[in-house]
Amino acid sequence: MITGFVRFGRLLPLAVAGGLFVLTAGTPVPASARGPEGIADTAEKVIDAVVNISTSQTLKNRDRDEDAAPKKNGREKGDPRLPPDSPFNELFDEFFKNRRGDKSPQQHKVNSLGSGFIIDTDGFVVTNNHVIADADEINVILNDGSKIKAELIGRDKKSDLAVLKFQPPEKKLTAVKFGDSDKLRLGEWVVAIGNPFSLGGTVTAGIVSARNRDINSGPYDNYIQTDAAINRGNSGGPLFNLEGEVVGVNTAIISPSGGSIGIGFAVPSNTVVGIVNQLRQYKEVRRGWLGVRIQQVTDEIADSLGIKPPRGALVAGVDDKGPAKPAGIEAGDVIISFDGKAIREMKDLPRAVADAPVGKNVDVVFIRKGKEETRKVTLGRLDDGEKLAEASLKVPEPEVEKTVTQKALGLDLASLGKDLRTRYKIKEKVKGVVIVGVDRNSDAAERRLSAGDVIVEVAQEAVNSPADVKTRIDKLKKDGKKSVLLQVSNGEGELRFVALSVD
Template sequence: MTRHLAPAGWRAAALGVCLVLIAAPSLARGPASVADVAEGLQDAVVNISTTQTLKGTGEPVPGRRGPKGSPFEEFFDDFFDEEDADGMPRKVSSLGSGFVIDPSGLIVTNNHVIEGADEIIINFTDGSKLKVTKILGHDPKTDLALLKVEPKEPLKAVSFGDSGRMRVGDWVMAIGNPFGLGGSVTVGIISATKRDINAGPYDDFLQTDAAINRGNSGGPLFNMDGEVIGVNTAIISRTGGSIGIGFAVPSNSAVKVLDQLKQYGETRRGWLGVHVQNVTDEIAESLGLQEPMGALVAKVAPDGPAAAAGVKASDVILKFDGQVIDNMRDLPRAVVGARIGKDVPLELLRDGKTMDVTVTIGRLPEDEEDEVEEEEEVQDQEDPALPAPDGEDLLGLSIAPLTDALRSKYDIADSVEGVIITGVEPDSPAAQKNVKPGDVIIEVTQEEVRQPQDVVTRLQAVKRSGRGRVLLLLSDAKGELRFVAVPTS
């Protein structure tokens, strides 16, 4: 018999495990098997292969080939064609995962799996294949797509569960097609919920340590009842291999999107018509809030539902349809799921007092027209900066009326009105908050300013009140707004 010796550290660890198992024989066979659950689900999970014709460049495509001598070298050679030397168009194949949600032939996957594909083939575990006859709809914002095939017999399908019931530590199982290895099953736990990974405005991911690799995209994440509670969509990895940080679109979000794709062929999201930002500790202090909460309205679309309801810039939205808005990210998630045309109550904070308004939810415009602005010749001249009266401290700012000459110099849009900042002292309170020359002060402590003296008056009032910070509403040259809380000393 050949005996292999492990490093000492490994032997010590193994001995420790053995001691535990001896002390607790009931654990000797490990955790309960998931074989019964997996066996009933694998037939509904599919391998999705796509083919796309790319215009040739005459250059090889980097990153398409497996490592020399690796087990996957031949696999990559089979699925990624070399670029023709003469730069002729070529076909590129890719692989992903999906799952059947209706026996008649409805299949869910990620949008990025099928985006740009000329042909989509669904490969089933029994070796059969079906060509996708129609993309019923796709949504890049949530990375979901709904496909249609025409089976001769009903397909094995799975159902969605309630992702809202999942808790950190709950067991989950992923089934998919990593590196072309169809039907691979991995098990882990929910590592986090409501995870924001800066992928888009509606980030609300489930995070799991179940192994998810390239090719798992679009596959299902199951709970231990065999229900789909997530659609695997992203991983954090430098190599493309799993390091135990994977993300899935929660089923409660996916179902709403997929229902709309099935019914309309597109998503129809609710729209409030506001741009919001987080209420930081500093902004909360400047507004007189005891703690940061809500979504601070930085801009209101002139023709949007919020404007019609009387919502104003500098309002803080505390509740939407009875749901507490703890931070900025909560608001778009709540609005997007609201029924278009529904009257929804909002609780606002304005001038230190709470108030209620009712807004009728509109439909989010899918296409935004680009604003085209003509470039004007900039004339170089001295800025008419306002000196601080009687040694008055302007937070390290030099300010001036917004004249036509200054509009031209800083390329300020005609729609922007206020007091322009022409200089910022280095290391001043304003400089530390990234306030720059060319920014326009729209409001000071939630009151509009149009002349430099308005700014001075508001700053003096803040200092007399004893507040340690002043809240400025600033606009950049294009009219994008942001709130900044600047220390007064």
């Protein structure tokens, strides 16, 4: 059995029963086990720049109508149930009687605490948006205990960041600078300072466990993972390198209990800087817009397109009013570079586009039919309603009588006539071959193809009849191809790509 205590996010063994060694209180702990000596110096230098964020929100109690809530034994539904002989019955009966008799709305305040840090001696503070969301009043509490009212300058829900401003006191403030989060190395020591569990300024330390983490919290996830203890109340606080530079903003943890288990996430400083600058300048974030819908390049899709190794973002559709359209980018192109940044996987593209300035002319490099091409695109501005997620895979599968004219790859195919357009609610702009049935045991069923889907292209060539599909597939088999790439549309005209095995 091992017992121990947590120091800097590490469990140090005190004793091992029946083991080969015993570490007692009299045994000196090696310096390497305590972490680098610079942690204390770093904390001392920057701790005055870390602030607590105190917020309050006024909530109105929901009106209770005595006749609207079912009662049992004279009590409202939801009132505490006590044994008949309980000495507290009289007390609770009087309490609920008085409560039901007062129909006036009641108000109460909810207070919460988070963390933040000063980036400018004029009183600008960075924190998480969820720390101050829906707050009626925001106060900044300095390290010396001074409490000053703050105003919200701007917020960005997608990155969960916010900028506040307060009037500085007479004494000079301590402000911190941002470092380069791209230079962080795995295993590098970092220091987190914040207000966990509302206990006041607290310093913890650990290492960078991973970078570029996607925790599915938003479209631009790119978190630093650290094992430095981050608990409730640390949200919005800074993550420092040992130079005293902010390399991240502590935002989320994974924990079944709400306490640290050594898995914390911080927004990288290189992301924070651009967003903070825009919030200070515009009070909002203005992101670039390319105007494409994209899919992940799976191994099967990469094989069918001859892309080795699999990489990039597959363009599933192009917005008719978006910047990509006049630049000549088409569905089926695989974008491998944007504005000089390599696109290794699908999620890299939305981040790169969002970080680029609106109106900038950028180079977009893509692969089309095995050849690399480069186009200049003038970026537009992303509106909140724009969809940059991957193509939807949810398509209705109506129960209808099948009209089979050809079978291929586990699919029942038919020519797209007027009757089938009406049956499957397929718009006139959609051209191709309609699927009227799918073999449940086929690769097509696993890829979620369903009745009502329309095959627009096979191996990047348009098809107009079931015979065209069969001919293309037979040729691919003859050429030794292991998979075939289909461009598929739903009834609304939204496109996606599906790779199916030809075996």
